[in-house]
Amino acid sequence: MKNKTIPAFLILVGLVLITQFGIAEPKISDLPSKTVLYNCNVIDCTGSKPMRNMTVVITGNMITAIKPGSYQKPKGQEDVKVIDLGGAYLLPGFWNVHMHLSALLPDPNHILDNELLPSAVIRSGLNAMDGLTKGFTSIRTVGELAYLDVAWRDVFDQGYFMGPRIFASGNEVSITGGHRGDIPIGFDGAAEIRKAVRMQIAQGVDWIKIMEVEMLPDEVEAAVQVAHHMGLRVCSHSKEPTTYRSVQAGVDCIEHGYGLKDKTIKLMAEKGTFYVPTIICNLSDQYIRERDKRLAALGYCEDEKAAKGRTLVAYADERTQEHALHQRKALLKAFKAGVKVCIGSDSTPVGELGILEIEQFVLSGISEMDALIAATRNCADLCRVLDKLGTVEEGKLADLVVVSENPLENISNIRKVKMVFKDGISVDLDQPQGTASYWDYFFTRGREKGYAADSDDAAGFKKK
Numbered sequence: 001m002k003n004k005t006i007p008a009f010l011i012l013v014g015l016v017l018i019t020q021f022g023i024a025e026p027k028i029s030d031l032p033s034k035t036v037l038y039n040c041n042v043i044d045c046t047g048s049k050p051m052r053n054m055t056v057v058i059t060g061n062m063i064t065a066i067k068p069g070s071y072q073k074p075k076g077q078e079d080v081k082v083i084d085l086g087g088a089y090l091l092p093g094f095w096n097v098h099m100h101l102s103a104l105l106p107d108p109n110h111i112l113d114n115e116l117l118p119s120a121v122i123r124s125g126l127n128a129m130d131g132l133t134k135g136f137t138s139i140r141t142v143g144e145l146a147y148l149d150v151a152w153r154d155v156f157d158q159g160y161f162m163g164p165r166i167f168a169s170g171n172e173v174s175i176t177g178g179h180r181g182d183i184p185i186g187f188d189g190a191a192e193i194r195k196a197v198r199m200q201i202a203q204g205v206d207w208i209k210i211m212e213v214e215m216l217p218d219e220v221e222a223a224v225q226v227a228h229h230m231g232l233r234v235c236s237h238s239k240e241p242t243t244y245r246s247v248q249a250g251v252d253c254i255e256h257g258y259g260l261k262d263k264t265i266k267l268m269a270e271k272g273t274f275y276v277p278t279i280i281c282n283l284s285d286q287y288i289r290e291r292d293k294r295l296a297a298l299g300y301c302e303d304e305k306a307a308k309g310r311t312l313v314a315y316a317d318e319r320t321q322e323h324a325l326h327q328r329k330a331l332l333k334a335f336k337a338g339v340k341v342c343i344g345s346d347s348t349p350v351g352e353l354g355i356l357e358i359e360q361f362v363l364s365g366i367s368e369m370d371a372l373i374a375a376t377r378n379c380a381d382l383c384r385v386l387d388k389l390g391t392v393e394e395g396k397l398a399d400l401v402v403v404s405e406n407p408l409e410n411i412s413n414i415r416k417v418k419m420v421f422k423d424g425i426s427v428d429l430d431q432p433q434g435t436a437s438y439w440d441y442f443f444t445r446g447r448e449k450g451y452a453a454d455s456d457d458a459a460g461f462k463k464k
């Protein structure tokens with residue numbers, strides 16, 4: 001018995017040593033995959049001009065070469081995937097950095113009332129995965145139920161499902177009766193706020209989101225102090241006059257920034273505070289008309305459900321024209337003052353509303369190139385991963401979007417998504433998650449009064 005056991009054991013040790021110390025020959029499947037994309041125009045979002053007729057090489061999950069000219073596959077490299085992009089435009093993956101995966105904001109018809117938590121969790125994951133197929137390779141969540149964003153982040157990171165990268169904030173940190181009274185029991189006083197922030201960190205969040213409006217100065221300072229001490233950034237739902245104080249206290253990113261004052265913009269520029277204006281959740285009828293005209297001109301009306309869904313969100317929160325104009329002016333002023341602005345839609349779904357927000361930046365007076373930088377580079381900078389993501393550069397992770405027409409000529413061409421890569425893997429855009437669209441869910445949950453347009457015409461998506 002003993003004599004037989006020892007050699008078997010030694011063989012096993014030998015095998016382990018061979019595997020560990022690389023004596024064994026690598027198998028073909030162990031080598032990083034290589035994809036070559038040629039005949040494309042690269043908009044790298046570093047601020048440089050677009051580069052015509054380029055070849056981009058992806059090795060494993062990384063961009064390893066960006067060269068002008070075409071590509072000839074060398075002999076003996078049959079395993080290299082070579083794709084002719086036919087003159088399409090290659091960009092870094094888009095970001096949506098103000099997202100509540102589980103929320104439909106606002107929800108005046110109470111569509112989501114009494115939704116079961118597991119249903120919300122599943123819907124949130126689908127929302128994120130749907131966003132990836134629209135080109136959104138990264139999102140930052142800023143307030144979720146039950147840390148579902150942390151859970152989906154890990155699920156996507158581990159590769160169980162193909163979804164965008166998530167930078168998660170978990171629950172918002174707020175005081176009792178905070179955010180217009182929506183939070184019945186919160187955390188009061190600096191000590192409790194410190195505890196609240198530490199509780200978030202213990203759950204594995206990447207960001208701390210606070211609701212500064214009703215908080216006292218020492219409570220805001222306490223949140224920033226603990227978060228920064230633990231190496232996390234802080235963002236805040238913001239409204240003047242408290243925005244100025246939050247920027248002073250060291251909040252890293254201002255969300256909404258309602259009523260943003262000139263002196264606050266100046267301080268933000270000085271301190272490098274980011275701004276996510278969430279224009280799309282402050283729509284006006286004037287904006288909706290402009291948007292619909294653009295979309296109709298492009299013939300974007302192929303999906304009636306989506307068109308009506310977008311209108312459901314659009315008309316539901318229609319605020320005054322002055323309010324919407326003020327937000328758009330604040331965005332432009334902040335941008336011109338040198339504040340780094342980012343794309344965040346607030347409402348759902350990630351992809352469709354994210355696209356609307358990018359278009360809204362252009363409608364507000366920002367150039368197409370700067371709107372694209374706001375959707376990519378600035379967001380990676382915001383999440384402190386600019387060394388790995390946010391631009392198309394050699395050595396960065398291959399999170400990419402390919403659109404068939406030039407978004408610098410018409411920003412709405414970002415809708416013409418041809419391919420999406422996340423971490424070097426081509427996302428299957430044809431693979432349906434199920435038989436129903438993301439919007440179907442909202443329409444099946446009852447719509448008594450209904451803000452959604454009853455006709456394509458009213459939605460502005462009439463077929464040409």
Ligand SMILES: [Zn+2]
Nearest residue numbers: 098100142346
């Ligand atoms: Zn929000």
